[in-house]
Amino acid sequence: MAALEKPPAIENKLVRRDQFNITPQGIIHKPTDAAFTPNPGDAFSGIERLGQLGSKGPNGSGFGAEDVLKMMRQLWAEYVASNPQLFNL
Template sequence: MESTLVRRDQFNITPQGIVHKPTDAAFTPYPGDPFSGIERSGQLANQHPNGSGFRAEDVRRMMRELWAEYVTSNPQLFNL
């Protein structure tokens, strides 16, 4: 399977969580703890008909990194 590049601009980040737009994979934090929550796989397990797709571990790694950056840059949103 050919791996599709995961890019920062593929993510939508709000105080309510982060979503990888192409796959709908997401992380939604629990109230009061921005680093614990629910992870949704979305379409990560589905392979595109042409054989290409996103590697789940790449999407999850980028999601964790971007979410940590967002929380650190916006502590007032999370009562840190």
């Protein structure tokens, strides 16, 4: 009897800073359309949209939702800290 083979591991695509578009109105991960839109008057609360996160491409790979959201939150925090005048901080 042959040993059961494990299916090949599906690797997540690398999440990079240049994949994000950041403006005072929010941040968008361009490949997946995942986004965060802040509420007026509070840069750190708002609407988080997952877009196509979790969808796999034709070769079975996709972006890891946790990786995208972690990078999105980090980049947004950096943007707000670098532009306090835009957010009444």
